[in-house]
């Protein structure tokens with residue numbers, strides 16, 4: 001980005017890909033604006049340099065073209081409020097509104113056009129051509145949506161091939177931090193993984209096991225591991241087709257599982273709950289959080305760690321009775337960080353949990369804006385949105 005700012009961007013169109021994919025509640029109120037805040041420095045730097053800034057971003061995964069519930073309108077408004085300067089929302093597929101130097105326009109949800117996410121290169125390319133035509137061939141492209149650089153999509157990948165392209169400050173800083181983890185992290189290096197499905201995390205677990213000292217598993221996915229150890233898991237989430245994979249991963253001797261769990265008789269904040277050892281999960285009950293003894297086990301390992309990466313909540317933290325596992329683990333990481341450890345929180349959900357549970361954001365060394373993107377980076381996958389910039 002600095003290279004671009006060193007050039008004269010006064011009066012030049014700059015197309016920016018940001019990741020503004022934020023959670024909204026049923027009233028379409030933004031519940032966590034971390035990604036919007038993280039996107040502002042690049043947008044502001046370009047606007048202050050006099051560029052005509054046109055932002056491309058997505059919200060959710062719309063499948064049927066434009067739909068109000070996927071509109072970026074609340075995001076444009078929040079972005080404007082946070083910048084204290086209006087951000088106009090422009091319809092997709094229309095000419096841009098008139099813009100002056102320093103103006104910021106946000107294009108409506110880029111995924112309203114199905115060609116954005118098409119697997120067909122020609123379809124995506126045709127859409128990228130239309131996006132480029134909005135701003136002209138002399139425009140520059142800044143890739144700043146780290147959370148989406150693992151997607152080979154028109155606004156991330158194909159546009160970069162067509163314009164003078166740069167990495168934004170957010171992409172650069174995220175890649176630099178995550179390289180610390182894939183390089184030679186200070187030991188012990190522990191990873192904490194949560195979230196619901198083992199199948200989503202299998203690749204990252206396989207990739208991380210050789211380099212970590214311990215991999216702590218909580219969240220819904222721990223029950224498939226517990227089943228692989230021979231425990232009954234009652235009505236907890238279980239991916240039966242992954243039990244053999246879990247057994248094989250457990251052979252590494254590096255996976256640490258909960259010793260107790262909070263079980264409930266319904267998926268509800270007012271369900272009946274009990275804390276039971278992992279040997280004692282009864283039929284009809286599902287585990288919705290790790291228990292206090294597990295928090296102690298995980299906490300003592302984490303407080304002694306020098307490097308830690310955490311992705312995925314330990315339980316259904318959105319409901320108070322099942323939030324303590326996530327809170328306890330996050331607090332242990334904060335304590336480790338205060339004692340000098342290097343800590344990275346990866347992923348939309350875990351970053352949102354940090355903020356929702358009122359933990360100090362500056363208690364961690366880095367909170368990544370990328371969920372899938374940070375995991376794929378740690379897996380050693382080539383991220384198309386980064387590779388395309390390196391090819392330039």
Ligand code: 3PG
Pocket residue numbers: 019021060061147148151348370371372373
């Ligand atoms: C994310 O939320 O991880 C990014 O915004 C990417 O969204 P996607 O998984 O729908 O591509």
